[in-house]
Amino acid sequence: MSKYINLSYRDALKSAIREALKNDERVFLMGEDVGHYGGAFAVSKGLLQEFGPERIMDVPLSESGFTGSGIGAALAGMKPIVEVMTVNFSLLAMDQIINNAATLLHMSGGQLNVPVVIRMGCGIGRQLAAQHSHSWEPFYAHVPGLIVLSVGTHEDARGMLLSALESPDPVILFEYTSMLNLEKEIPEDAGAVDIRQAKVLKQGKDLSLITYGTGVYKCLEAADILAGEGMDVEVIDLRVLRPMDEETFLTSITKTHRALVVEDAWRSVSISSEVAARIMEKAFYELDAPVERLCGVEVPIPYPKHLEDASVPQVYDIVEKVTKMLRP
């Protein structure tokens, strides 16, 4: 039995970066304020002092320029970790990510690999208003050629980066800034994790709660409350948003026959749309009720706390929705 340690989401991310830098000389971290400032969210605090400016590179505010440089360095044999401070700024680098990172392998007929890892802080819930509160996983998950991972748990915060660096193809890592201070117990020897499959985090037989990102802990909390009411729901963390692992949730539905998909992203053309479509295509006759969704309300995220809270699914929304589905 391995020992468990208490770790914040931030420290889990940081220990993964440290381990990667120690393990492989080709790895370096580049991003805005990652060095002298210590990282906008203090994820890389102290790493400049430990590894020096060649490995921890502060970059100017030029998202396209430095993300593209990361892609170029990856083409030429390095293993860059590019930190885009927040997903909001990543649109300035989207040309590089989509037109270059995602296409070079294909355009070159399989000649060129782009083993870059791009980390983005993201999420809603810190009263940062419309330009700094985004759940844009669906944008990136739309693009063939990218591997899109959502870091919804502390074990994944500790392990996904390490696995991503082993990938010969470009990986986008979504990290959730609202979870940075949250502490959880994880095995002391936690490390690299699978990055191909979704994960059943709680077994249940009445309904499948399918989610990712900040939805994961919310759904687990809702599942606890529902258990107290005698409702036994299964919680699935999608984790890999592209290429999407559908087997895990399709298998779950053959057991529960009901599904609710939960996400912060805007409802239209979202991850939940995709999940619902695949269930309809591949498990239609397993369903005892229509697939339901709880998503972000389609509004630029407002500043006031009560309006922001109302913009994305909360634990009580999940509890209420599941109760209605199971006890109409």
Place this chain on the structure above:
Amino acid sequence: MKKTASNKPKISAEEGKRLLHQMLLIRRFEEKSAEEYTKSKIRGFLHLYVGEEAVAVGVTQSLKEEDYILSTYREHGHALARGMDPGEIMAEMFGKLEGCSMGRGGSMHLFDSKINFFGGNAIVCGHLPMAVGMALASKKQGKKNVTCCFFGEGAAAEGEFHESMNLAALWNVPVLFLCENNLYAMGTALKYTHSEQKLEKKGPAYGIETGSVNGMDLMAVMEASQKAVDYIRKTGKPYFLVCYTYRFRAHSMFDAELYREKAEVEKWKKEDPIPKFSEYLLKEKMISAEEIQEIEGKVEREIEKAIEFAENGTWEDVKDLTRFVYTESQRS
């Protein structure tokens, strides 16, 4: 470096013939490509390099095998000058499996990692940040190679140009920013797109060593690019070289050329780098008229062979459509 007569590249008759052959190969290859386009053998966008040959040929002379090259969507000339097989390029444009990018890219996406040729990049200026990153990798790895990045003057209006110049200078990385200023960004003239039309003024603003040269003069391009590459190898720092050139043909095969006068094109044709260089070789008695004819004949046969190779190529099986989205050994 001081400009003196002794710095001029002294070429041998042999080299002169080789250089003329390269320029002619590009010229005739492009003419043939236009012909194949009208026969619908080549589809999509086709951007021809006719008129600009001295730049690709001149610059590549200063590069070594281990140097990296990134180019634009008007890259047939660079690929040929670098030594890419004409048959593989033609097959690529025919969309055949035998193409340099297995037919997946077409005219705008020629790749050949064997000769360090990294595209064939068709988002204007999108490859400049990558070039900086490749040069950064070389620096980190302690390699001595140079990354040469070709782009047009249209790219110099993009934000990525300025970001890349800043990053390259900030990080001191060995990259040659090679601007082919052919005066038109697609159909919009330089004067309508740049507040400062002397593009070479943009380099010093970033503390980057900069030069400019008549891109219609092969020997001048060779000299200027050798100087630039020598500087980069010596210092590890970036260099910005602007080559003033002109494309004789339309932007692409869809272009009706409404934006420039025929007289202007004719005027520039008098600067055609190929006759100019041929005359130079003749004058210096490094070549005879018969030898020029022999080179023409050789080029013709090479192009015939390329067409034959492309014609005989195979169409990829549709069942393989989704190949090369992810690395095959990793994901099925």
